[in-house]
Amino acid sequence: MFTGLIEVTGTVVSVTPTAGATRLILAAPTLAGRWRTGDSIAVNGVCLTAIAVEDPSHFAADLAAETLARTTLSSLTTGSVANLELPTPAGSPLGGHVVQGHVDATGTLISLLPIHPDLDTTDWRLTLEIPSQLSPQVVSQGSITVDGISLTVARADFSNPDLPRIEIAIIPHTYRSTNLHTLAPGSPVNLETDVLAKYAAAQRTRAQEDWLTPAYLLANGY
Numbered sequence: 001m002f003t004g005l006i007e008v009t010g011t012v013v014s015v016t017p018t019a020g021a022t023r024l025i026l027a028a029p030t031l032a033g034r035w036r037t038g039d040s041i042a043v044n045g046v047c048l049t050a051i052a053v054e055d056p057s058h059f060a061a062d063l064a065a066e067t068l069a070r071t072t073l074s075s076l077t078t079g080s081v082a083n084l085e086l087p088t089p090a091g092s093p094l095g096g097h098v099v100q101g102h103v104d105a106t107g108t109l110i111s112l113l114p115i116h117p118d119l120d121t122t123d124w125r126l127t128l129e130i131p132s133q134l135s136p137q138v139v140s141q142g143s144i145t146v147d148g149i150s151l152t153v154a155r156a157d158f159s160n161p162d163l164p165r166i167e168i169a170i171i172p173h174t175y176r177s178t179n180l181h182t183l184a185p186g187s188p189v190n191l192e193t194d195v196l197a198k199y200a201a202a203q204r205t206r207a208q209e210d211w212l213t214p215a216y217l218l219a220n221g222y
Helices: 065-070 132-137 172-177 195-211 214-219
Strands: 008-016 022-027 040-043 046-049 058-063 081-085 105-114 124-129 143-146 149-157 165-170 188-193
Touching (some): 040 058, 143 165, 188 195
Antiparallel strands (some): 008 022, 008 081, 040 081, 124 165, 143 188, 149 165
16 A cells, blocks of 8 residues: 655656567666565556666566556656655555555646745645546545645536546645656646545445335336
């Protein structure tokens, strides 16, 4: 498990498609010696299996077709900045929230705007468009993971069900220490909703479906 507290950012060295999985190699010098082959590393919120390469300051990961289809990792190119997080050891404080590294869908960055003129100290307002199927799992003041970053939804606007949007307050530390400052409007981002919200939405859907029995439909004239 992860917590969505980004430790470092890494830089994409290469993305190489093969007849099978695509090989991704990233440079992450500060993580050298802290992982072994087979360990999990979250890359932009995607849980990947680390593979050693010749340079100990680098690591590789193989991307399955499902991963490429479901996440933004297919859009990475040489020089892209990626958020990295190692798993949280059992018993450690959960500083963010429980993050599985299982991306639900991708969203689109609409804007990332400073609140104050002083760009060194300002906080920022992040606006995202999210897929409509995620709306039941997102609430104001609830948690969401954006490119692996544990964030709190400041405002959820679902007035247009076809174009749901959320707004998130970004503090200066998060802006500087993650890949957010490298993204431009229109950039895709990985989204993972809070696992507790997923279960709540699933239970609500099942409860609603339980009403639609043949006896109910007959009694109500359907």
